[in-house]
Amino acid sequence: MIPAKFDYARPQSADEAVRVLAEAGPEAKVLAGGQSLLPILRLRLSFPELLVDLGAVDALRGVRQERHDLVIGAMTSHHDVVEDPLVRLHAGLLARAAATVADPAVRHRGTLGGSLAHADPAGDLPAVCLALEATMVALGPQGWRTIPASEFFVDYLQTALRPDELLTEIRLPLTDGWGFHxxxxxxxxxxxxxxxxxxxxxxxxxxxxxxxxxxxxxxxxxxxxxxxxxxxxxxxxxxxxxxxxxxxxxxxxxxxxxxxxxxxxxxxxxxxxxxxxxxxxxxxxxx
CATH class of the missing domain: 3.30.390.50 (CO dehydrogenase flavoprotein, C-terminal domain)
Structure with a gap:
């Protein structure tokens, strides 16, 4: 099927993306990797007036360590999560689970933040981040706020993100020395x-x-x-x-x-x- 008509924006920064979302209102949808959103659009189960593509926001990609936390950008692909040495060392459970997501093509396009924001209870990574006691970092018109994973997933396909907020990064406490599977x-x-x-x-x-x-x-x-x-x-x-x-x-x-x-x-x-x-x-x- 063919998606319903929508407008399209491709911001160059997280701040620009938030401005676009705030101006568009609740009828806008964020496009990360698109592995969950695009099938929904094709089936006309969602009718956004505006699609906000984060593909050009490079600052939302990558992994770094900050003291006792591992920080993963929301636009980091499943493949990069699997292959990143910091993730393997400090959050091995996430790397192991991400390696089981769908197939290589999906893992190269799908993103960690997109999977979490989609909040499908049948998805692999939301439950993993819950077990790892992750903290989600969101950016909105009023600035930054942190949301514990235990409060982030609200209901079926629903999160605590507001319509004008953007999930920017995921913070995981280091689990060095933990066993996992x-x-x-x-x-x-x-x-x-x-x-x-x-x-x-x-x-x-x-x-x-x-x-x-x-x-x-x-x-x-x-x-x-x-x-x-x-x-x-x-x-x-x-x-x-x-x-x-x-x-x-x-x-x-x-x-x-x-x-x-x-x-x-x-x-x-x-x-x-x-x-x-x-x-x-x-x-x-x-x-």
């Missing part, structure tokens, strides 16, 4: 995850006890979520298959998975428990 189940390669689990685990110095665990869940509700009961059960527990197995049975509690052509809610709950166990065993090295 991303596990997902999908019908075929390159398809959306039926369920995915992002696990990050910090062990005590002797390696025998779990000091902290974070578990992000993909496609288990209208927004990405954390398996808080599993995380609580693992804090201070022995890093053993038995303890991880018990905690994983709680992974689907307080979730609201959808029922669709890919599986029922009950099936997704089962997958959440199984995949959480697999991800945690891999992250702790207890397998």
């Amino acid at each position: 991303y596990e997902k189940f999908q019908r075929v390669a390159q398809a959306w995850a039926i369920v995915g689990v992002a696990a990050a685990v910090r062990l005590t110095p002797d390696g025998g006890t779990i000091a902290e665990a974070r578990v992000g869940l993909v496609n288990m509700g209208a927004r990405p979520m954390r398996a808080h009961l599993t995380e609580t059960a693992l804090a201070g527990a022995a890093a053993t298959e038995e303890a991880i197995g018990r905690a994983s049975t709680l992974a689907a509690e307080d979730t609201h998975p959808p029922t669709d052509l890919s599986g029922s809610a009950e099936y997704r709950e089962h997958l959440a428990r199984v995949l959480t166990r697999r991800a945690l065993l891999a992250a702790t090295g207890a397998a």
